[in-house]
């Protein structure tokens with residue numbers, strides 16, 4: 001069980017993103033951009 005809020009989901013498999021997966025977080029043009037590594041997909045993705 002986890003209480004982590006959903007930060008987004010993988011555009012490829014739809015799996016929810018946990019905070020622990022976030023590699024990079026920054027603000028671009030006023031919007032927060034996240035890059036996260038998904039163990040399931042074994043890729044770094046931009047969660048939607």
Ligand SMILES: [Zn+2]
Nearest residue numbers: 010012013041
């Ligand atoms: Zn995925």
